[in-house]
Amino acid sequence: MTAAHVADIPSRELDVAAPVRRSADHQAAVECRGLVKTYGPVRALDNVDLAIRPNEFFTLLGPSGCGKTTLLRSIAGFSTQDSGSISVHGQRLDGLPAYRRPVNTVFQSYAVFPHMSVARNIAFGLEMSGHPKDKVAARVREMLALVRLEGMEARMPAQLSGGQQQRVAFARALAPGPRVLLLDEPLSALDQKLRTGMQLELKRLQRDVGITFVFVTHDQHEALTMSDRIAVMSGGRILQIGSPEEIYERPTARFVADFIGETNLVEAEKIGPGRYRIASGIELDAADGGAVGQTVTLVIRPERTVLEGRDGGLLPGSVDQVVYEGTDTTYHVVLQQGDRFRVCEQNRTGARPRFSRGDAVSIALPRDAIRVLSA
Amino acid sequence: MSEATGLWRFPGARPAAFLVLAYLYVPIIVLVVLSFNGNDSALARWGGFSTRWYGVVAADADMLRSLRNSLIVATVATTVGTTIAIMAALATSKTRFKGQGAVEATLGLPLIVPDIVAAIAILLLFVAVGIPLGLVSLVLAHSIFAIPISYLPIRARLEGLDPSLAEAASDLYAPPWASFRRIIFPLIWPGIVSGAMLAFIGSLGDVVVSYFVSGPGSTTLPVYVFSMVRMGITPAVNAISTVLIAVSVALLTMSYLLGRRVQ
Amino acid sequence: MRPQAQRVSLLLPALLTIGLLFIVPLGFMAFVSTLQRGADGGVIWTRHSIDAYVQFLFERDLADNLVINTDYIRIFLRSIGLAAITAVSTLVLAVPTALWMAFQPPSRRTLLLFIVTVPFWTNLLVRNYSWVLMLRNGGVVDWVLIGLHLRTESLDLLYTPLATGIGLVYSFLPYMILPIYVSMEKIDRRYIEAAFDLGANRIRAMQRIILPLAMPGITGGLILVFVPCLGAFISPELLGGAKSMMIGSLIQQQFGQSRNWPFGSALAFVLLGLILIALWLHALRYRRAGKVAS
Numbered sequence: 001m002t003a004a005h006v007a008d009i010p011s012r013e014l015d016v017a018a019p020v021r022r023s024a025d026h027q028a029a030v031e032c033r034g035l036v037k038t039y040g041p042v043r044a045l046d047n048v049d050l051a052i053r054p055n056e057f058f059t060l061l062g063p064s065g066c067g068k069t070t071l072l073r074s075i076a077g078f079s080t081q082d083s084g085s086i087s088v089h090g091q092r093l094d095g096l097p098a099y100r101r102p103v104n105t106v107f108q109s110y111a112v113f114p115h116m117s118v119a120r121n122i123a124f125g126l127e128m129s130g131h132p133k134d135k136v137a138a139r140v141r142e143m144l145a146l147v148r149l150e151g152m153e154a155r156m157p158a159q160l161s162g163g164q165q166q167r168v169a170f171a172r173a174l175a176p177g178p179r180v181l182l183l184d185e186p187l188s189a190l191d192q193k194l195r196t197g198m199q200l201e202l203k204r205l206q207r208d209v210g211i212t213f214v215f216v217t218h219d220q221h222e223a224l225t226m227s228d229r230i231a232v233m234s235g236g237r238i239l240q241i242g243s244p245e246e247i248y249e250r251p252t253a254r255f256v257a258d259f260i261g262e263t264n265l266v267e268a269e270k271i272g273p274g275r276y277r278i279a280s281g282i283e284l285d286a287a288d289g290g291a292v293g294q295t296v297t298l299v300i301r302p303e304r305t306v307l308e309g310r311d312g313g314l315l316p317g318s319v320d321q322v323v324y325e326g327t328d329t330t331y332h333v334v335l336q337q338g339d340r341f342r343v344c345e346q347n348r349t350g351a352r353p354r355f356s357r358g359d360a361v362s363i364a365l366p367r368d369a370i371r372v373l374s375a
Numbered sequence: 376m377s378e379a380t381g382l383w384r385f386p387g388a389r390p391a392a393f394l395v396l397a398y399l400y401v402p403i404i405v406l407v408v409l410s411f412n413g414n415d416s417a418l419a420r421w422g423g424f425s426t427r428w429y430g431v432v433a434a435d436a437d438m439l440r441s442l443r444n445s446l447i448v449a450t451v452a453t454t455v456g457t458t459i460a461i462m463a464a465l466a467t468s469k470t471r472f473k474g475q476g477a478v479e480a481t482l483g484l485p486l487i488v489p490d491i492v493a494a495i496a497i498l499l500l501f502v503a504v505g506i507p508l509g510l511v512s513l514v515l516a517h518s519i520f521a522i523p524i525s526y527l528p529i530r531a532r533l534e535g536l537d538p539s540l541a542e543a544a545s546d547l548y549a550p551p552w553a554s555f556r557r558i559i560f561p562l563i564w565p566g567i568v569s570g571a572m573l574a575f576i577g578s579l580g581d582v583v584v585s586y587f588v589s590g591p592g593s594t595t596l597p598v599y600v601f602s603m604v605r606m607g608i609t610p611a612v613n614a615i616s617t618v619l620i621a622v623s624v625a626l627l628t629m630s631y632l633l634g635r636r637v638q
Numbered sequence: 639m640r641p642q643a644q645r646v647s648l649l650l651p652a653l654l655t656i657g658l659l660f661i662v663p664l665g666f667m668a669f670v671s672t673l674q675r676g677a678d679g680g681v682i683w684t685r686h687s688i689d690a691y692v693q694f695l696f697e698r699d700l701a702d703n704l705v706i707n708t709d710y711i712r713i714f715l716r717s718i719g720l721a722a723i724t725a726v727s728t729l730v731l732a733v734p735t736a737l738w739m740a741f742q743p744p745s746r747r748t749l750l751l752f753i754v755t756v757p758f759w760t761n762l763l764v765r766n767y768s769w770v771l772m773l774r775n776g777g778v779v780d781w782v783l784i785g786l787h788l789r790t791e792s793l794d795l796l797y798t799p800l801a802t803g804i805g806l807v808y809s810f811l812p813y814m815i816l817p818i819y820v821s822m823e824k825i826d827r828r829y830i831e832a833a834f835d836l837g838a839n840r841i842r843a844m845q846r847i848i849l850p851l852a853m854p855g856i857t858g859g860l861i862l863v864f865v866p867c868l869g870a871f872i873s874p875e876l877l878g879g880a881k882s883m884m885i886g887s888l889i890q891q892q893f894g895q896s897r898n899w900p901f902g903s904a905l906a907f908v909l910l911g912l913i914l915i916a917l918w919l920h921a922l923r924y925r926r927a928g929k930v931a932s
Contacts, residue, residue, distance in 0.1 A: 392734055402769055522656060
């Protein structure tokens, strides 16, 4: 599907749900201020502030129970926050029921209406907002083309595969022409292969339709590959917002560093500008962070370190486990103090794992492999 | 399937189950067969196939009047009870609230109290309040029982719905009533039908409560049959009993087939 | 809150109907049981008396002294006994049936469930009447036995406590099969496979895995059979004789030929009490079982 083709999808002309159309460019697509939501003793949302930019693919990432789904449901209107406010393109949504909110949702379970055909499903939102029949029919055809389900309009959901139901769910949510689409773990029910395909497809859809996607997932790989920006959540708070690269390369919180990708976390004491001492007494250099005398956490990605022979590196230890993973090999090294450390190496052509269990080794830490967290 | 392997066969269970199923059905089958007995007495002496007793039943004006009463009462009580049950089921399914246990216990109460106790309690109230015993009192009494009977299948159906469906409707701009009419109602329809059928069958089959709260001109069919049986056994009773069985079986089969088709 | 208000308005019709037309009458019945009986039936609304409860235990002899009368107690004990025997008999019949049903392939299970449900929803009166045809003098049972030369004369089964028992078991058997079937069907097949794998034979698997896991269905079934049996009216009325009267008929008599409403209400109230005790015992057991599980 080309951009030229997409241009004639009149999503803006269909004045469906958002009464506020004229908005300044700098205005956030979704803005949350001071959102709090408690379930009994649990704080699902703990004073969340968030501004999502227009037309970006924004992901809420975190483990289950971190509040990401509650946040999404609050924007959609399925859950009412205890305090705080939510606006979409400048329109305050607080107190509006879900059926008056200018956003649409793709559900985790798809929630395709089982008693309606594909076409009736896609038409539902348009019919509910009172569009004339011919306009609805035209829009349904466009949506079918967009999600590549032409010819399936008369099918019932039970006759569709999981992936096809998923497409119907997308088409149905996009049909009313929302400027913000909410996606609640829409890929989690698909098997791995289909999922990778749908990730690309979803990204394409977002680019083609040119609207804001707010995507919820617990899958970091999914988040990294698809998003423009990611908000990492834990315990009802947003810990960090940034591009995938920022989140991965420059985590600002220990939780973020640990949750995204494989990480070695090493406690160290700062003993001078850019100089740190770890528990074994070994001193090393890294970027500056924190105050002298403070305990900091060193974040070291396994693939940035190099495993050397007994004397080549900085941290001595012995190989405890060698895990062959196809493209990579991960060595689990036991350091002298008993701490474990992971080193990941890409498997080059023909090369075999260079070390085996029991080998005395040492780990080299390039200066830029270390990220210092002072908190 | 592992179910087909020998380990799953518990010796004795199968013949016992067949005996039990036979026990459940033989008397009913005997009754149906005897209703076509041309013999003058209801004894087990076969007098040739005949439908004459159905003719006798069809000519019995009192019986026809009681049948009409039964149908009126069952129809009205089922409609009222099922409507109330749909509302109650919408309020209690897929949610937890304070006092839910008490609400559900209250809804189930009419099915727990023995019908003889329920019957005299309702009778005493009607007498005290001055509601005359007749079709109105019958409809009121039968509606009480129609609520819990139809509530259970409707609620079960609602519990089986993906909660996202209602949310999706609301997300697509359907206000609550439209969401109910377009999404929820069509999806729980089989539950409503089977609930209503069971309530109808229950009303049509009731003897004890009707016996107490019906008045002189408002006898229902089962009460009429009950008094016939107590006065003496005639082959006509076999015929009308067979008709009652046929109605129940037909309604149940419809409800069963409907449930299967939807699955 | 709005959802709260919506829920209340949805529940209101049901709660009002059952409250006003069912719970209030039960309370009212208790009130009537404390009233004095009217001279020609009915009650005197303004005059209270405990006559009804006295009558349950005592009667006046010729010299107008109260002497203990065990007639009514005996009817109650007979009802409890028959209800208990019925509950146990249905249990014995239901367990193998439910077991067999639960281990059929799923498609056949639905059909079997339907087959068991049909009698459950067939007119209770008609079902009991069918046993009149079976058991009466010269009825089907006699005809078969005599035809097979096993007997030469009638068994005279009808109008005996045995006939009542047969009718009660027949009436309430589905109440026992269905809950046991449901709880057996829910048992994860892998538990039983694990038991076999760990060396249990079929009897041990039954004893140690299936029956304990089916226990909620079994106790539920016992309650579902025992409770309505206690107040049964149709089976004893059609199949039992005057000598095997049960509570239901006794209550009905007070509103029929005896025209003693307070006494009838008192009897119904005592019956209701017995049933509440049975339910309470069941709940107690259930709660204890729940505690053990947690």
